[in-house]
């Protein structure tokens with residue numbers, strides 16, 4: 001979805017830039033907007049303390065004042081383990097999938113389940129691998145592996161195991177050779193190649209295997225595996241296993257998950273959590289341009305916030321008083337009051353020219369654009385006059401123009417691209433003038 005492009009424009013942001021509870025003027029890629037960052041920092045603390053259940057956040061402010069940037073910073077503060085799912089309000093309107101289904105899937109992608117599993121495995125360095133061949137069951141002229149023996153070694157012991165053809169096939173398929181460290185799962189027989197044991201010479205001069213330590217302790221042991229899936233991953237896995245038809249006839253990119261599948265997944269996850277096998281990692285669902293949602297979507301969100309399996313919902317909008325989509329009712333930010341009641345509202349304000357200069361410099365650095373001083377001044381002027389977003393967007397085309405004369409971006413280059421690409425205000429004004437002329 002649009003997640004990557006949206007994050008692209010904010011790739012310079014690494015966090016909220018807060019030290020000792022106070023935002024620094026410039027830190028972690030963020031500039032100014034200190035009040036909003038202070039509030040966002042508190043929200044991060046509330047989320048970490050589990051005190052945001054049933055509530056959400058609303059970011060409000062004029063276009064280009066860093067609402068999306070702030071949401072990205074909150075996600076970075078929560079850490080890479082916390083699921084973060086972003087979508088724009090307009091993305092819920094699709095021809096194939098119901099609006100509420102799009103929202104439901106987004107919510108479930110924003111909740112992680114960290115699953116801990118203990119399994120009995122055989123682990124060691126392969127000392128010797130012997131394959132026994134026999135007649136192919138169908139083709140008498142072919143020989144196939146029918147089984148074999150494998151000798152594994154740790155720093156403590158050496159054991160030779162007799163293994164069946166299934167395991168031999170996996171060993172051959174994964175290119176396991178003597179000197180590799182492997183695991184064999186006792187229950188499933190699944191083979192995992194971990195890497196090349198340190199101190200074992202490679203048969204090849206170049207072989208892209210990661211070097212690992214020789215395993216210590218017994219060969220047969222219980223090992224803990226930890227992996228994180230989202231509720232949506234589990235929904236998909238469960239839905240797939242039961243609808244063979246959708247596998248045979250191909251399934252569309254996004255499809256509806258039957259409600260009973262979700263109910264079953266929820267029940268399963270609760271059992272796992274209760275028995276200590278899994279842990280829930282509630283993440284963040286960020287909905288940009290939230291005024292594009294309609295009344296149905298808003299009531300869905302209000303209800304969803306109540307449920308125990310809900311991510312933190314962060315909404316952003318640049319609209320003040322406006323009609324709630326799907327109704328004739330005007331309301332603050334085009335949102336129903338019962339939803340607004342659940343939201344902590346953070347506002348972002350206009351930037352000073354110095355802050356705009358700092359942000360443009362950071363973005364130029366991030367995009368590898370070298371600017372002459374005069375060019376930077378011109379971009380700051382455009383940022384103040386038109387919008388920050390517009391000035392930032394001119395960086396990439398200006399870079400390409402500068403490559404033609406080979407050198408830093410000059411003031412001329414900036415003027416040139418700002419004539420080619422006009423800002424939203426100008427384009428709207430242009431069409432308005434045109435309409436006026438036409439109607440006269």
Ligand SMILES: Nc1ncnc2c1ncn2[C@@H]1O[C@H](COP(=O)(O)OP(=O)(O)OP(=O)(O)O)[C@@H](O)[C@H]1O
Nearest residue numbers: 009010029030031033063064065066067068069318
């Ligand atoms: N305080 C800031 N520090 C660093 N970069 C910022 C800051 N504010 C905005 N930016 C950057 O400026 C550009 C525009 O900001 P952003 O898209 O976050 O604005 P917005 O408020 O979401 O606008 P809109 O209402 O149009 O969605 C982005 O590239 C963003 O990363």
Ligand SMILES: [Mg+2]
Nearest residue numbers: 067068288316
């Ligand atoms: Mg935005």
